[in-house]
Amino acid sequence: MNSNQYSQVEISEQEAFTALYNKKIENLDGIFLENVDVINEYNHARSTNADRIPALEQLQELAISIDEFDANNQKNWFMPGEYKNMDIEAFIVEHCPEQNYQRVVEELTLFRQHNMIDLLRYLKYLVDILRANNVLWGVGRGSSVASYCLYILGVHKVDSIKYELDIREFLK
Numbered sequence: 656m657n658s659n660q661y662s663q664v665e666i667s668e669q670e671a672f673t674a675l676y677n678k679k680i681e682n683l684d685g686i687f688l689e690n691v692d693v694i695n696e697y698n699h700a701r702s703t704n705a706d707r708i709p710a711l712e713q714l715q716e717l718a719i720s721i722d723e724f725d726a727n728n729q730k731n732w733f734m735p736g737e738y739k740n741m742d743i744e745a746f747i748v749e750h751c752p753e754q755n756y757q758r759v760v761e762e763l764t765l766f767r768q769h770n771m772i773d774l775l776r777y778l779k780y781l782v783d784i785l786r787a788n789n790v791l792w793g794v795g796r797g798s799s800v801a802s803y804c805l806y807i808l809g810v811h812k813v814d815s816i817k818y819e820l821d822i823r824e825f826l827k
């Protein structure tokens with residue numbers, strides 16, 4: 656089972672039928688096969704079994720770029736309206752120590768230029784959910800620790816200003 660560049664799950668006919676037979680897949684939404692004959696044969700068998708069997712779809716090449724695909728999906732973050740409409744930039748600035756204000760303004764400008772403000776909203780929501788459910792997560796990982804804004808949101812616990820980490824490491 657593989658995912659393509661659009662995160663569509665591609666599986667072989669054998670994997671599909673084995674998973675269906677063993678009841679490891681109950682909903683085939685978002686799972687695609689390339690072989691049209693197999694899809695047609697399967698869907699015909701499905702139609703004669705009173706829809707007790709889920710339908711299969713053929714893998715379609717999307718006619719948009721990865722950037723367009725990402726932009727379209729970023730408009731549909733699964734989070735409550737209070738987070739979708741949150742002024743996340745104001746929240747971050749309010750929680751920033753005065754001496755680090757310039758760094759936060761610089762980072763927020765970069766986040767805006769990279770169309771990542773919705774990502775900041777989602778990360779705020781994610782961190783709040785993790786805290787509310789007493790879920791532990793790592794101290795920090797990879798280039799994300801170069802962002803002081805992510806530090807303020809609680810995504811990681813590495814003070815990028817203290818360790819003189821350049822925000823451009825995160826936004827490469």
